[in-house]
Amino acid sequence: MATSTLDRRSIAGGSGMRKSTDGFLNYLSVEKGASANTVAAYRNDLQQLADFIRSRPGAKGWQSLDRATIQDFILHLKERGYTETSVARKVAAVRSFFTFLSAEVAEGG
Numbered sequence: 001m002a003t004s005t006l007d008r009r010s011i012a013g014g015s016g017m018r019k020s021t022d023g024f025l026n027y028l029s030v031e032k033g034a035s036a037n038t039v040a041a042y043r044n045d046l047q048q049l050a051d052f053i054r055s056r057p058g059a060k061g062w063q064s065l066d067r068a069t070i071q072d073f074i075l076h077l078k079e080r081g082y083t084e085t086s087v088a089r090k091v092a093a094v095r096s097f098f099t100f101l102s103a104e105v106a107e108g109g
Contacts, residue, residue, distance in 0.1 A: 028096075042093045042096070
């Protein structure tokens, strides 16, 4: 999940974070046929991650994400009382999102 494989210019910054997230959620809905509930859950999961990243000193959007940040995010969720199942779903959402971003970058999008 490290961002080293991604074009960091295309996914950086606050509005870049929103644009990337919106593109992914649209992809889930339109191309993958995900239910409204699934899209809403993924939106919430990615928003939580974005808020967590922004709360960190020196954060620069998605480009601030690395393995340590994901681990910290998981610990943060556990400290807030999320169940293992909920944490696993959030991690799956993040993994799917970054797989989408990697494909978009590879396609020149």
